[in-house]
Amino acid sequence: xxxxxxxxxxxxxxxxxxxxVLFLLIVLTISIPVYYYVxxxxxxxxxxxxxxxxxxxxxxxxxRLNISGEDLQKNIALWNQIQPGTNIEKITSKKIPKxxxxxxxxxxxxxxxxxxxxxxxLKKVVFIKNSPYLFTIETNIEETExxxxxxxxxxxxxxxxxxxxxxxxxxxxxxIIWAPFNDTLNQLKxxxxxxxxxxxxxxxxxxEFEELNESLRRLIDHSISVFKGQKExxxxxxxxxxxxxxxxxxxLDILLQSKDLTGQxxxxxxxxxxxxxxxxxxxxxxxxxxxxxxxxFDIVEIYIDEQVKHSISNLEEHIGQKNITLSTDILExxxxxxxxxxxxxxxxxxxxxxxxxxxxAGNIKIELSKEYFRISNSGIExxxxxxxxxxxxxxxxDNNGSGLGLAIIREICRFQNWxxxxxxxxxxxxxxxxx
Amino acid sequence: xxxxxxxxxxxxxxxxxxxxxxxxxxxxxxxxxxQALEKINTYQYDCIILxxxxxxxxxxxxxxxxxxxxxxxxxIIVSAKNSVDDRVTGLQxxxxxxxxxxxxxxxxxxxxxxxxxxKQFDNSNTIKNNELQIDLLSKTVTINGRSIMLTxxxxxxxxxxxxxxxxxxxxxxxxxxxxxxxxxxxxxxxxVYAHVKNLKKKxxxxxxxxxxxxxxxxGYKWES
Numbered sequence: 262x263x264x265x266x267x268x269x270x271x272x273x274x275x276x277x278x279x280x281x282v283l284f285l286l287i288v289l290t291i292s293i294p295v296y297y298y299v300x301x302x303x304x305x306x307x308x309x310x311x312x313x314x315x316x317x318x319x320x321x322x323x324x325r326l327n328i329s330g331e332d333l334q335k336n337i338a339l340w341n342q343i344q345p346g347t348n349i350e351k352i353t354s355k356k357i358p359k360x361x362x363x364x365x366x367x368x369x370x371x372x373x374x375x376x377x378x379x380x381x382x383l384k385k386v387v388f389i390k391n392s393p394y395l396f397t398i399e400t401n402i403e404e405t406e407x408x409x410x411x412x413x414x415x416x417x418x419x420x421x422x423x424x425x426x427x428x429x430x431x432x433x434x435x436x437i438i439w440a441p442f443n444d445t446l447n448q449l450k451x452x453x454x455x456x457x458x459x460x461x462x463x464x465x466x467x468x469e470f471e472e473l474n475e476s477l478r479r480l481i482d483h484s485i486s487v488f489k490g491q492k493e494x495x496x497x498x499x500x501x502x503x504x505x506x507x508x509x510x511x512x513l514d515i516l517l518q519s520k521d522l523t524g525q526x527x528x529x530x531x532x533x534x535x536x537x538x539x540x541x542x543x544x545x546x547x548x549x550x551x552x553x554x555x556x557x558f559d560i561v562e563i564y565i566d567e568q569v570k571h572s573i574s575n576l577e578e579h580i581g582q583k584n585i586t587l588s589t590d591i592l593e594x595x596x597x598x599x600x601x602x603x604x605x606x607x608x609x610x611x612x613x614x615x616x617x618x619x620x621x622a623g624n625i626k627i628e629l630s631k632e633y634f635r636i637s638n639s640g641i642e643x644x645x646x647x648x649x650x651x652x653x654x655x656x657x658x659d660n661n662g663s664g665l666g667l668a669i670i671r672e673i674c675r676f677q678n679w680x681x682x683x684x685x686x687x688x689x690x691x692x693x694x695x696x
Numbered sequence: 697x698x699x700x701x702x703x704x705x706x707x708x709x710x711x712x713x714x715x716x717x718x719x720x721x722x723x724x725x726x727x728x729x730x731q732a733l734e735k736i737n738t739y740q741y742d743c744i745i746l747x748x749x750x751x752x753x754x755x756x757x758x759x760x761x762x763x764x765x766x767x768x769x770x771x772i773i774v775s776a777k778n779s780v781d782d783r784v785t786g787l788q789x790x791x792x793x794x795x796x797x798x799x800x801x802x803x804x805x806x807x808x809x810x811x812x813x814x815k816q817f818d819n820s821n822t823i824k825n826n827e828l829q830i831d832l833l834s835k836t837v838t839i840n841g842r843s844i845m846l847t848x849x850x851x852x853x854x855x856x857x858x859x860x861x862x863x864x865x866x867x868x869x870x871x872x873x874x875x876x877x878x879x880x881x882x883x884x885x886x887x888v889y890a891h892v893k894n895l896k897k898k899x900x901x902x903x904x905x906x907x908x909x910x911x912x913x914x915g916y917k918w919e920s
Contacts, residue, residue, distance in 0.1 A: 511715070578887050
């Protein structure tokens, strides 16, 4: 199982938060001109109404004054002087202009600070004492920039508030909301079919998590039952086959005790014995392969140097028997992770393989370092590296092997995450196992 | 010597009994868990050959029952399963030995012999065969009082022969006994001949009688 590349992985929450924040930013940014537009329209409407009222009221009041035309002119002049932002002017031309409403920007006329101010103006024709007057009124209105700035500032303030709130809420909620999910995840991480331990997911009221747990529960139950079935099949197959083999073997042992046995019979019994051993080995090896493929072995820390030495001492006499020169280069304290019995099988198979395929007075070399275990033996012709680890592909005329030895070695390596390679160089077959 | 064979395959139990009975072993049979329980409740056996996969129950429970009743019967588990776990469980439950099917009857007989010796003679476990004396605890051999030095394999072979008195033992059987699992992977069984030759020489040189006979060219038989 590969390790998660954590530096590229992000928690789900940050994945949803980021687009959400981005969306929020876009919406709020769009809202700035919209707000501005709406506020400005309302404001202008109000100001227009206000200007209209002022114009009408002024005209009305002036009409109500019971004064002469001359006094009226004086009053209007005075009005124009003291009432800022309004102006009443007699229309002299024949043509009476239309009313107009407009916005204008200009410097404040009475201030030392020459800032530009925006005004909403109304030019309206009013009749005072039946004469037409052009009534001009201008009311200060907030400038576009400052309106936008204020809206932007407020929007940005709320945006920040929402983001901060979101992060804090997310952090708080995720602990609570994702708790059942994290629990499920942790249980799955430590789950191992080999242990046959049942998984108990905690109850959750989140629909999705409950669905996930339910599906996992079903999947795991199914896997366990399939696994159990396979294991049972493996064991049953073993039992069923071993028993008839045992019967044959025992009958041969009894036959050997017969008083009427001749030398020729004895030879036949031995040959049957030999074939019987082979078939029971093939059976055992097939079961071993099935078991490795079902991962029915525990992986622990093992001392490979000890196992190599033990295997050599077990097989030393067979090496001597063929006058094979054995050279070893074994490092002490070589540790790795694996299964003890499988590693034993691996080392023994490789060594026996080498012994069997080395001719009389040949050489075998065994090397063990921190990284690899290597076994070479002298030979004449290289083997096809593509076929060599296949089941039942035979390369020699001797039929004693089960045809599964190297396939088992490869499966063991795969199971323990080791790497096996075969090379043929300088008249030497070499099998290298990299830990 | 009373032996109980708990085995549901009648062919197997018959063969075992036939092989063992020639050497003063009295065999009784149980082919089910219930029968086996009845037998162990009623009688005392020197050795029980126990197949743990029985049609009506797990043979391991028989071991528990023996332990509960404080019985001293020696037990050899005979199983088709060859997993380390089962072996460990079996031995932890109080079995004295564990043999995987298929096995040679000579192998079984040698183990029955060893277990009975071990159970009956706790402290001074010596086998006497006329001038030959074997101390099983210290693993020493003396002939006419003079000790001889045997290698581990030679000692092992000697015990195997003594445990299979008057039986013909073939070369392959010996090869399997000596090298266990790898015997059939080795194309050459001459190492058996070498060990037997050395053993014979050491015994004869020390004045031991020629009990160990070669039969049919490559087989052996301990006659005494």
